[in-house]
Amino acid sequence: AQKVTQAQTEISVVEKEDVTLDCVYETRDTTYYLFWYKQPPSGELVFLIRRNSFDEQNEISGRYSWNFQKSTSSFNFTITASQVVDSAVYFCALTLRGNAGNMLTFGGGTRLMVKP
Amino acid sequence: DADVTQTPRNRITKTGKRIMLECSQTKGHDRMYWYRQDPGLGLRLIYYSFDVKDINKGEISDGYSVSRQAQAKFSLSLESAIPNQTALYFCATSDTGGAGYEQYFGPGTRLTVT
Numbered sequence: 001a002q003k004v005t006q007a008q009t010e011i012s013v014v015e016k017e018d019v020t021l022d023c024v025y026e027t028r029d030t031t032y033y034l035f036w037y038k039q040p041p042s043g044e045l046v047f048l049i050r051r052n053s054f055d056e057q058n059e060i061s062g063r064y065s066w067n068f069q070k071s072t073s074s075f076n077f078t079i080t081a082s083q084v085v086d087s088a089v090y091f092c093a094l095t096l097r098g099n100a101g102n103m104l105t106f107g108g109g110t111r112l113m114v115k116p
Numbered sequence: 117d118a119d120v121t122q123t124p125r126n127r128i129t130k131t132g133k134r135i136m137l138e139c140s141q142t143k144g145h146d147r148m149y150w151y152r153q154d155p156g157l158g159l160r161l162i163y164y165s166f167d168v169k170d171i172n173k174g175e176i177s178d179g180y181s182v183s184r185q186a187q188a189k190f191s192l193s194l195e196s197a198i199p200n201q202t203a204l205y206f207c208a209t210s211d212t213g214g215a216g217y218e219q220y221f222g223p224g225t226r227l228t229v230t
Contacts, residue, residue, distance in 0.1 A: 009156065045206065045221040091158055104219060106158030
């Protein structure tokens with residue numbers, strides 16, 4: 001069975017600091033997809049990124065960047081120059097290609113608090 | 117208008133009561149899901165449905181049942197609510213096509229069982 005671990009339950013930073021959220025996953029499958037979702041204080045889940053297991057290129061989107069390393073089974077998320085609006089719970093999730101139901105396995109989430 | 121809606125958004129109920137949470141979507145997706153979120157545990161899958169006639173149990177289906185009334189509607193029922201079912205419940209949809217497709221989540225329903 002697959003598993004996603006987000007070891008950091010809470011992180012607190014001061015605005016403009018860079019912060020990295022860790023995600024480690026476990027699966028025996030060779031084809032899978034990884035996701036990051038953001039849950040702001042309002043409660044909804046916002047999709048941030050999807051990465052498939054064959055694409056290890058890092059991705060940058062504005063202040064957000066993602067580092068996918070299959071060798072360490074990690075898919076870490078970095079926010080550069082954090083802002084108060086980045087305060088949220090962030091979830092990493094995994095689904096397998098052979099999973100007909102497209103079911104997501106979520107990590108426990110990391111609560112990020114950005115202080116002004 | 118939101119693509120995935122959930123009603124009610126908040127509900128307080130008593131132990132032993134039957135309660136239904138409803139989900140509607142306008143995305144035209146075949147696949148629908150119910151998750152619950154508990155602090156520190158992330159989201160866990162309760163039930164999922166590929167289409168109106170195909171419903172499957174997820175990781176934590178005990179104590180829950182579902183109904184797929186139409187492609188656009190997927191309801192979650194707690195037949196006899198208990199306090200440890202207090203949680204945030206999310207409905208989600210996904211396009212047909214297998215893994216890797218993004219799931220679109222509703223705004224969530226906060227349920228409290230006293």
